[in-house]
Amino acid sequence: MKLFKAFLIVFTWLLSNSLLAQNTKVYSRDKEQIYPEYIQVDRNILVENYFQFMDSLVTVYDSITSYTLTEHLLVRNNPWIIDTLQNTDYYRMKARDSFVYNQKKMIVIPKGNRIRLPDSHSADSLNNVFNHTQIDINIPEFKLRIFHDAVKMYEFPIRVGRNEKKFLEMSGREEDLRTKTGTGSIVGYNKDPRYANPANNHDYTVTRRDDKKITLVPQIPFIETELNGIRYGQMIHPTTNPETLGKAYSNGCIGTKEADAWVIYYYAPVNAKVTIRYDLRVLNENGDIVILKDIYGYQ
Structure with missing residues (x-):
């Protein structure tokens, strides 16, 4: 044997x-x-x-x-x-x-x-580190943070969903494009993602960069989330246009830089905890309270 x-x-x-x-x-x-x-x-x-x-x-x-x-x-x-x-x-x-x-x-x-x-x-x-890692996203702050217990390991700029409703051919119905809030976890990945326009459900293989040059789309994992027991199809994934970071620009997903997406992927295995919140009162680097713009008009 x-x-x-x-x-x-x-x-x-x-x-x-x-x-x-x-x-x-x-x-x-x-x-x-x-x-x-x-x-x-x-x-x-x-x-x-x-x-x-x-x-x-x-x-x-x-x-x-x-x-x-x-x-x-x-x-x-x-x-x-x-x-x-x-x-x-x-x-x-x-x-x-x-x-x-x-x-x-x-x-x-x-x-x-x-x-x-x-x-x-x-x-x-x-x-043990994986079991104590949490992804924290504050929508109006346009920030994604990775914590190990209470210690912040990384902070990345993001883009979030637009404040509008729109019919998406991909889902076959009108969708609220605002990024959903809640608590949950990472439930899966797409390591060779399909790039498609949700509005018309057409695939695309090339992308126009911020410098107006055309390239093929990159291969970087998309991270699937589940919030409050519901899978909204709300992914954490890279954008090929980082000029859109810090804006309500997407169809609901959380967009990051390409480089940042690799870090998030390897620091957020399946079952890692995720919190997506909408907090307008935050502390700046000096510990002062700052009131953020209410981009979704919730308050």
Whole structure:
């Protein structure tokens, strides 16, 4: 039986074509086992096959680790991956005098890089962080914050839904485009999202950037939320036009910068808590109360 398991592990490594590694002794779920501490990448990984590659690693190593391995655990244990993904942002590349027409062809994990596999202590620590992470969105403030307990980890500018009602072909009825409030959680992702105009339900594969240049749409996960037990189809996703951030501009979804969307994705696994609120009284950096504009006319 032990020989069969060893053969199965080696065969799966070879099949994945990505697992030349340095070995170290750890504990598997049922007995002491040898498996790589590092995974050495033997080819360039592009955005377009990044998720398939990560899924293959999770499939291979989840069978031999002492904990349940996930993509979020693997990436959070290697924060440089998030940094690299953030740098596929069109506007970051533009600031470096580089025009990117097709983000999917960008290299996100270069050949020769090593990915560290979490040990059981690191996995437990990260899972504890996930369990105490909350996404907080204040609509009239146009801000999304990520908290670990009461400690703010990140703050990002966003755009929110417009203050109007409109017939959307995608849903087949008139919709209130204002972003919905409530408490709930992250319930899923779309890692290769369909880009469509909700008004006419037409797909589009290219986008006009703020600098008026045309590019293909990027591949960045859309994050699905559930509020008060209801799935409104209200996603957290990147916008290719950051000039719209700080505005009531969308069809109800929460829009972010491309770079910020990667951080939110990896800091908000499924079941992470989400609060979307409409608070006009907020504190500024000096601790003074500020009254925000009532963009939806609620008060």
